[in-house]
Ligand SMILES: Nc1ncnc2c1ncn2[C@@H]1O[C@H](COP(=O)(O)OP(=O)(O)O)[C@@H](O)[C@H]1O
C-alpha cells in the first residue's frame with residue numbers, strides 16, 4: 332500500500348519535470364501536422380482536379396501518382412525526401428522535409444477525400460446549374476466545390492487525426508516533435524513508463540477534441 | 556417559338572423518342588401528357604440541352620438547339636424540376652440570384668432587388684433568408700419558379716412540378732403557374748393535373764411510346780380525344796382524380 336502511494340507521488344513529481352519538455356514537443360507536433368495538412372490539401376485538391384478534369388493525360392498522371400504514393404510506406408517517403416533529395420541538390424531542413432514528406436504522403440488520401448465529396452454531389456443540382464446557363468467551371472465553383480467539401484468534411488477530419496498520429500514518424504528524421512522529445516527524455520532518465528504514458532495522454536488530448544469537432548460539424552451539416 | 560421536328564433520341568439500345576414533332580408559339584401554354592416512361596421528360600430535357608438529341612431538329616426562335624449555343628439557349632429557356640433542385644447550401648434569395656449573377660453577370664444589388672420582387676410574386680418574401688431544407692415542398696417549388704423567372708426567360712419548361720408535393724400543397728404551386736400563364740409566359744408543362752391542363756393550357760400534346768399520338772387545342776384533346784390510346788390514358792388518369 333505504502334509503496335504504491337510513493338510510486339504515484341513519484342509519477343506526479345516526474346510529470347511536473349517532464350511536462351514542459353513534452354508540451355514543447357506537442358507544440359512542434361501540432362505545427363508539423365498543421366503544415367503538412369495544408370500542403371496535403373493543396374496537393375490533394377490538385378490530384379483530384381486532374382483526375383476529374385476529363386483530360387485523359389492529366390487524369391492518368393494523377394491516378395498514377397496517387398497509386399504510387401499510396402503504395403509506399405510513409406516512413407520510406409520521409410527518408411526519400413530527407414536523405415535522397417539532398418543527393419540531387421534539394422537540401423531541406425528537417426522540419427521542412429517532414430512537412431513536405433507527410434504532406435506528400437497524405438495528399439493521396441486527401442485526393443480521395445476530395446474526389447469522393449465532389450462525386451457525391453447530386454447530379455440534379457448540376458443540371459439545375461446547367462439549366463441556368465452556367466458554364467461548367469462556374470458549376471464547379473458554385474455548386475460542386477462547396478457541396479462536395481461539405482460532404483467530405485468528416486473525411487478531412489478523420490484524415491487530420493491520422494496525420495496527427497503519423498507525424499510521430501517524423502521523429503525518425505530528427506524533428507523534435509512529441510515522440511522524439513519523449514524518446515530523448517526516456518533515454519536520459521530511464522523513466523519509460525512515465526514518459527510514454529504522458530506521450531500517449533498528450534496525443535489523446537490533441538486528437539479527441541479534433542474527433543469531437545468532426546462530429547459537431549457532421550451534426551451541423553446534416554441539419555441543412 | 557419552340558419547334559420540334561421529327562426529334563429522335565436513344566439511350567443506348569433504348570429508343571425513347573422516335574418521332575416527336577410539335578410547336579409551341581410565343582405566349583402559349585402547352586401541356587405534355589402521357590404514360591410514365593413515354594419520354595416526356597426526355598423531350599423536355601432535349602429542348603434546353605440537358606440531353607443531346609440524335610435525330611431531327613429543335614429550334615428556339617429559329618435558332619437550332621445544339622452544343623454550340625447551349626448556354627445562350629439555356630439563358631432564354633428556364634426549367635422547373637419535379638424535385639425542385641434548389642441549391643441546399645444557399646438561402647432562398649441566394650438561390651434566386653445565383654443565375655442572374657453567375658450566369659448573366661448582373662450586379663448583385665440589382666439581382667437582389669429583382670429577386671425580392673419575384674419572391675413577393677410567389678408569396679415567399681418572408682422566407683428570403685431561409686434555407687431550402689427549412690421549407691415545405693410547395694414553398695420550395697414556388698422558390699424554384701422564382702429562380703426560373705429571375706433569368707427573365709422567354710419560356711419556362713416544367714417537368715411534373717407538382718408530382719413530388721403533398722396533395723394539399725399542389726394548389727399553391729398551380730396558382731402561381733396560372734398567374735404566369737395569364738401574364739403571357741410561354742410554358743411547356745409535363746403534368747398529370749388534368750384540371751389544370753384543361754383550364755390553363757392552350758394546347759395539349761399526348762405522347763406514348765416515343766411518338767406524339769395526338770395534339771391540338773387542350774379542350775379538344777382532353778375532352779374529345781380522337782385516338783383510342785388517348786382515350787384510354789385519360790380514362791385511367793381521370794379515374795384516379
Ligand atoms: N439517362 C438515361 N439513361 C438511360 N435511360 C433513360 C435515361 N433517362 C430516361 N431513360 C429512359 O427513357 C424512358 C423515358 O423516360 P422519361 O423521358 O423520363 O419518361 P417520362 O418522363 O415520360 O416518364 C424510360 O424508359 C427511362 O427509363
Ligand SMILES: [Mg+2]
Pocket residue numbers: 595596597714715
Ligand atoms: Mg418524367
